[in-house]
Structures are given as C-alpha cells and as structure tokens.
Amino acid sequence: MEKFNLKKRIVNLSVLVLICLLLCKNQSFSQPTIYFKSVISSGLNSPIQLVNAGDGTNRIFIVEKGGTIKVFNSAFTSLGTFLTVDGVLNSGEQGLLSMAFHPDYETNGTFFVYYNNLDGNLEIARYKVNPGNANLANEGSKTIVKTILHPDQPNHNGGELHFGSDGYLYLSIGDGGGGDDPNNNAQNPTRLLGKILRIAVNTTDVGPIYTNPADNPYPDGNGGKNEVFATGLRNPFRWSFDSGTGDMWIGDVGQGAREEINHRTAATLSAANYGWGCYEGTLTHNNADCIPNAQYHFPIHEYVTNSAAGNSVVGGVVYRGTLHPEMQGYYIGGDFKSGNLHIIGPVSGTITTTVRTSTITDVADFGEAENGEIYAVALTSGAVYNLTPQNPLPVDLISFTGVSGNEGVRLNWKTAMEKDFRQFDVEYSTNAKSFSQVGSVYPKNSVTGSEYQFFHSVNSAQTLYYRLKMVDQDDSFKYSTIISIDSGNENVSANFVRPSLIDSKMMHLLIEEPFNSFELVSANGNVLMRKDITNESGDLNIPVESVSSGMYIVRLQGNERILNQKVLIVK
Template sequence: MKLLVLSCALAGLAACGGGSGGMSVTAPPAALQLALQPVASGLSQPLYLTAPAGDSRLFIVERPGRIRVFANGALLATPFLDISSQTTSAGERGLLSMAFHPQYAQNGSFFIYYTDSNGDIAVDRMKVSDTNANLADPATAGRVITIPHREFSNHNGGQLAFGADGYLYIGTGDGGGAGDPLRNGQNLNSLLGKILRLDVGIVVPGQTYGIPSGNPYAGQAGWRGEIWAAGLRNPWRFSFDRGDGLLYIADVGQDQREEVDVAPATQAGLNYGWNIMEGTACYNAASCNQAGLTLPVFEYQHGANDVNGCSITGGYVYRGAAIPELAGTYFYSDYCKGYLKSFAYRNGAVSGAQEWAVDNPGNVLSFGQDAQGELYLLAGSGQVFRIVRR
C-alpha cells in the first residue's frame, strides 16, 4: 500500500527501498556534470532547509521537533527552536517545515508547520529572540490555524512558503488512508487536500489571519475561503519559481503514478484532480469526468516492483548563480530511489528530462534552497548535501 511506503519514508526505515534505478531519460550534457557536496551530517530526519532573505545561514528542520542552524561551516549545538514536547513522530507526523516572513530582517517573524500531540495540523507564528539571532523566542508563539487531522497519521502535507504576493501558502494532505476515504480532495468545505493562501500580515481583533479577496472561494457560503487550489493527495513539497512566476507542486501518488503540477502562481481555483485522477489516469474507474480538472505537466509511473520509484520528492527550479547553465531547471527525486533528476518547463511544455550521475544519497526526504538560490538535498541518513558543479 502506498500509504505504508510514505510512512516508511518519514520514519526513515531503510527497508522501504533503495538503489539508483529509474526510467529512461536523456543523458546530461557532457559539458555539465553535477555532484552532491556534503554540508552537514548527524541530523535527525532532516525534512526541510531554508534561509531568510539575504542571510548566509541555513535553517534545517528536524522531524522530531527541532530547527538547527548551520552557520560558518558548522552545525550549532543549540537548536534555533525545540518543540519536541508539542509534536509526535508517529506515522508521518512531526515538525514538517518552516517559512521566514519576507520582512524577517525587520520583524523577526517566522512560521512553522507541524502536527500537534492530537495529530492535528498546526501552523504557528513566532519571533526570533531580541538578544540572540540564533535562537527563537518560544514566548512569542501564537497559533495561526489548526486543521483537524486525527483519523489517520499519514498525508499531512507539510509545506509552508510565501508567494511573491506576500501571502502565506500552505500545502495540506487529503487526511490520510488509501484512496482518500474521507473524500477531502474534492470537498471545497474541507481544508485538506488543498493549497491554502492566508494573509498573515493583517492583524484583526479576534482573528489570526485574513482571507485575501482574490482567493477563489472567498465569501462564498459553504466553501472555505482559505482554499487556493484543490484536488491534491499529499503535496509534500511545492515551490515558487523565482524567475518565471510559476508554482510547482509535487503531489505524491497512490500506487502507480507520481506527478508534478505547474501553473502560474497567480492562477486561482485550479483543481488537480485527486481522487478522480491519479496523474493523468482515472483512479479506480474505467472512465472519469475530467471536465474542470488541471492535469499534471509531468508524471512517471512506478513500474514493476517500483523500478522507477514510489514517492516523489519535489524540489525547486534552479535560480542560483553558481551554475548558470541550470537556470530554469526543476529538480526532483524519489524517496525509494535516491536519484537526482530534472526537467525544464517552458512555453507550456516539458523538455530536457534527465538523470544526473551523482552518488546516490539513499532515501531523499526533501530539497532545500538557501538565500542565494542554491539547492540542497536532505537524506534519511541525516545528511545534507549541496548540489554543485562536479
């Protein structure tokens, strides 16, 4: 069952898979070769890496509930934040990601995404310490939103990111279980199986966030105004392209297909099809009505014995300065295979799909991006690697 594979992925169980196999892809250009450069090790299930704008440090999220700081070539001993007493690592739960406010340098605000002790999804706002830039101030913590999620321990989503519009985007899973038994993906009165968009810059008495007027269901009775996009199974990682203004969503599939959805970041109200579709195929049906659905721009099938992979780990479009030849290239991996693959999406079409000849890091949990736009890969072994020119 796919849900068990995902549980293994976050639990870091080596028995879930490994190896470097994959589908047939175009060989990388001979003039450019990549490598994975070790940056940090000894981490406990590193699930996310990010940095505030203009900052040279790396902030690494550990699933058990800690955020670690990597600065001046070393991992600091004292965590930036430790909420291990507030979360649980059962199933796919834990501290899953964080996002710095676009004006972090001025206001010191950041946000964390985790599952609380009941299993519910929680997004909290917090501030950095006034006296130590490498420590958060837990006393400033305040809940932004709680999303009930107690029936199953899997499909919690896990991504936070600020868009160019200054709003906070949240990727939630469908509530768990196989095949979306709770029917949340297509339910516009549920916040599960969605991308949400919140205004966390408006302070209204009695409210912890605002609903942007441009949200597609804002003010409509019976529908949740927080929803930006629907029809997702478990968008473990999504990202905004700094260059082309596109939103990339890597949505983990059920048993057969993994997908990447791409659309303009300004395009509201898209429905990506789950659980009517798994990728471009009807899910558990001989036929299905695809009217009004947005199908993925890229997908791959697991193949026999998951030869091509079992669970997509979405990454970023490269916009760094160290390897200009990669500009516009989207990177991704698969938890079970540990490969490094990429493609380009230009003029509405995918091109240049390829697998890069790098040493296999094992189970890939996530990608990360620093303030300069350079990319990192986080492995179940507790290591962080930087993608560099070989």
C-alpha cells in the same frame, strides 16, 4: 499558374518548417549532470527541511522532524539550536514538517511552523525571534494561527509552508490519509484536506491572526472566501515556488500507480485542480470522484509507483543561483526511495525531462540557500548535500580491475590525478546490490596519479562484485563502476572475459591458448550464441547488443579442456 505558385509556396514553407525544426533540435539544451557534495555529515536527527531567512545573513536553518530547528552559518558551521517547537507529535509521517520566514523577517522577526500536534491534527503556529539574539527564537512568543482536523489516519499530512511573491502564506495539505481518499476530500473545495491553502497572516496581536484573501477562488458560504487555493492533491509533501518566475512546482506522492510532478505558471495557479482522486497522474483512478465538466491539470512529469524509479516523489526547486550557469532554470526533484533525480527544463525553453540515478537515498527535501544554491536533506542518514554540476572529488579514477588467484582476489586501480583526497574504501557484494566494506587504502595524493593494489582473502568459489568508494576530506564520496570476479578455485587464466560485468554493446575476451569454439549459455543451460574461434588468439570482441540483461556463462571449448566463466550483462 496560381495553383502552381500556391503549391510552390506550400513546398517552400514545408522546407522552412523542416529547417526550423532541425535548428530548434540542434539548439536544445542538455540536462546538467548533478553531483552531491556533503556539507553536513553528523549532528542532525531526522532533518526534514532546509530553508533560509532571506535577511541578508546567508544563514541556513534545518528543520528536524522531532521538533527542533537548528541554525548554521553559510559555511555550515553550527550556530546552535534556533527553536524547539513544543507539542509536536513525532510518529511515522507525523512531526514538525516545515517552517517559513515572513518576507519582512529582517524587520519584523516573524516566522511560521507547521506540524502535527499531540492530537495528530495539523497546526500552523507563529513565532518571533529573540530580540537580543538573532540565532535564538523566543519560545514564549508562540501563537496558534490555525488548527486543521486530520481525522482517523496519521499519514498524508502534506507538509510545506512558503510565502508567495504576493506576501500571502501558502500551505500544502494531504487528503487526510487512507486509501483512495474515502471521503473525496481532495475534490471538495469546501474541505481543507487535499489542497493548497492561501492565507493572509498577521504579524501582530492586533486584529485577527489571519484572514482569507478576497481573490481566493472558493466562497466560504458567508459572503467571503475560504482558505482553499488549489484542489485535487493526494499528499503534496514537498513543493516550491520558482523564485525567478513565481511558478508553482508540486511533488504529489502517488498511491499505487503514479508519482507525479505538477507545474503551473504564476498566472494559472488559482483554482487549479490536479486531479486526485478522479485521476492518479494521467490515469483514471475513480470515476465516482470526478467533478462533471471540471478542468483537470495533468502532471508535467510522472513515473510508475513501486518500480525501479521509486515510490515516493519528493518535490524539488528550480535553480536560480549564480555559481553554476549550466544549472540555471532547471527544476531538480527526486524520489525518496530510489534516490533518482528528476531534472526538468530549462523552464524558459523547450522543456525536457531527464532521470538520473543516484546513490543518495532518503532525501526528504530540496531547499534553497539565500544565494539560490540548492541543497538536499537526507532524513534517515541525517546528511545535508550541496547539489553541484561539478564532480566534487579531487581524484580522477581511470581504471579498476581484478583477478582471482591462489591468494584470493587481487584488485588493481589507477588514477590520473589526486589532491588532498582522504581514502579509497573497498566494498564487495555477492549479489551486486548489498555491499560491505572489506578495507581501506589511503591515497598517495599525487597530482599526476598513482597505482594501487588490494588483496581480499576468499575461501570459497563464487562470483563476487567489487566497487571503490572514493571519499574526500569533507565526507563527500563517489562510487566506481562495479566489477565482478569469479573467485575461489578459479585461476587467473580462467578469467578471460574482462570485465565480466558488461554494460556496453561488446564483450571483450582475452584468448591466451588455443580453443575451437565460443558459447554464450543462459542460466537454464540454453546455448544462445556460438562462434568458431579456431586459430583465434589475443583480444576478441563479441557483440552482445541483442542479449538481454542477466547472468550468463561464457564457455571456451578446446581439444584439451573447457573453461567456463560467469558474466553479468547489464543494459
């Protein structure tokens, strides 16, 4: 009887666990959709970081790689140049990389910058604000806090300063450059390269300019502690503290195998070893660099380097603003090359990761305003964007189609709503990758929507790809889906697959005359699918969920003629 009751209790417990798992799954959070809304579209030269002073003014400071720091009010109206840092080497990955305001900046007016000096070495300098002008720093107040030798290589400088909730200044340093960390700097706690450093800075000229906190984890050999706080990093170009929890999030740029995002809670930051160059991500990289019995901390998220996902991770921030509750507690980072966004969270619950594609590339930093709102800074284009979960465009596109005729390609589109919208830019491509603008159409700005038409003159028979770039008054924009058109000598009746760019599980055909068979033909001429369509007319749906992505020819054969149309299947 006791065994029976025990089995019964085990069964009941199993059922309860199953129910709990199902409920937990049903209660999981969905990742927010993130849009880029332009707030600055001109006037910046290689912006590399966005920060705030935390002084109650809601101003925004933009660090430019060449050495200039510019200041804006909360509406992103320029307030001028705050400071031009002298002695900055601006070449390749080198330049002015970061600034951080002291936690008591409102009262002491002290801030710090990080850059490559003219010798290529890494330098932290302290400045004071001009006492007579809050939007202007005192250039003559510069004091060098520390110079870190960065021998031989100009890359892997790391690059970001932050003050922690403990009042100490933290700095990310790259491994010194070159492939495979040849000197094993990252794993050696007596060297400053490949690390997170932590120092106690002095805001006055009395006493040492900085000291090392007594609870830093590694000894300096003289009875004290050195600057090293965490080890095992390759090039931690962008990282952040979660302003809500104090957790540390580090984007560490990979060598050739993995890009990684590392996360440690506020209680587990000290002496963390993130693995490089023993590991690259979770992959073993070089056993010779491994420390026996070391406890390595693997990334919370990683992806393949030099893939469609990108090749240069950019560490992000956790959203702690109030304007967008659906973003609360989510970490948002990205990739410099691909523009992909990596959304992780919510950090207070079961953490999941979503990768979302974006057309905004070359983002060098994700920064926070004083109110907790998140912004992205694009290095090459010089643009600054606000990250928001709401579509920033006051237009709702409901259809976009096109056909080829004697006059060229005729594009048609329809909207359901427009309000104070600037224009539609029509772009085309011959390869669905590189697009060029062929014209613009100005909207009717009807709150109930409108219909539009655009003609593109084409002289040769080829497959063309079109998209609409919908541009708002503040330069923010969004692209439509891409459609493909067989142009030139093709006539309207030959455009029977609509749309010819197929990104769903179904191919849609419009049969306007009698045909006997449908065939799907690969690029090398193999017939992959054949269907008898005798007596079929009107709309015909063909399942293509088992067909791989690529270019194909759809062939309709009848008694009097054969029609061919190119289609692009995208999964």
